[in-house]
Amino acid sequence: MCTNTQSVEPTVVNNHYHTHNHYVYNFNHGQAPGQPVAIPAHDHGHSHDHGHSHDHSPTNGNNEDIQRMISPHIGQIGANILSANDRDAAGNRQRMRNENILLINLISSAGSGKTSFLERTIEALDGRLKIAVIEGDLETERDADRIRKHGIQAYQIETGGICHLEANVVEHALSHLDTTGLDVIIIENVGNPVCPAAFDLGEDYRICMLATTEGDDKPKKYPELFRRSDLLVISKTDLIAHVPFSIEAATKEALEINHQLEVIEFANNDPSSVDPFIDILIDRVAKKKSHHHDHSHNHDHAHSHTHA
């Protein structure tokens, strides 16, 4: 289990940090406490403050207004727990849209070959695209240094032992980058295939990586990573003769979870293995710049539906 060095004491602060929370308060007219109440299928996105006028008398229920009534015992709350992260992610997405920069989130276990893949990508691009990297992988500057050796701007996030990046951390990292003229920013997430999958960072494109040394049963072991990614990179394919890994089996499992997933193979000792990825990058960057926004990724919509 991962530890988090941040203070997570449920200390209650009075400043209501939000301005655009999309909470839905249900109106339970004459409802007995404890009775389930249907939550509207979608929240309405109204910004509002919480005036906390606890009027327990029947009120004119206006469906368009977000309303709230606290019965003696039950407070209906239809709040998406990740709404704060989703809001920050939307902010990053908007910023990248304004600046026409493709934002990519790269996720895998520690040691799968993320940094190596980025290094070979940078070499193969050979200046064709202007790229920067946000490193979340290590607490040391080592991965960022590896990138900088290629003459590429890299910002190292001090993860302080956290097991995933959240959108506000990326927002902060973006403020440290000189984004002038950039085409692509790739975020190398914390080396962990589970936790980062749950957090939208505002990326346009998500890559997951699975090394042949990890076992071909992994897609169903941490399926959310594969379900929410656009590209699967099967890495360390040079070792295929020495490890019990079937590229076919891993691909089949991954496609059962997400049939839209593209799959490529990567071997660090074969520089041409990143070529399919270079094609994808060039294509995506061109699309982004021509404002043909691609919505094929599904994490835009994660956690936003309540399906009453």
Add this chain to the structure above:
Amino acid sequence: MHEISLVSSIWKTLDATLSESELNALKLIRLKVGALANVEPILLDSAFQAITKNTRFDGVELRCTLIPATAHCESCKDIFPVNNYRFICPTCDQPTSDVRSGEEFLIENVEFSTEGEELNSNHKPNKSCAPIPNQ
């Protein structure tokens, strides 16, 4: 894994939603957790217990309702339960990514204790977060 950070998000949300007196009277938090939410209720509950221990929220109960995963098939228009992360229609064998339920991660409602009134005392305390059934 990331459950500690999720618990912290739960508190931030409640913090921004409830008044001080409501927070003080908080007894129970009901969550809806989808099978695709990447949340392990048992770990969430342990993280919640660990974080609230020896605070004024010690004893507040967390209860999770699990929402199974379902998906929609484009060819037969059927909505089918997704088992073992197989997003393939059992009828026509067509793949789909049109998820219809299971991504939820919500605070559904909260329950307060009210002075002089007994809360439903038939609530079993704690540990009511069941694991996601093995699909």
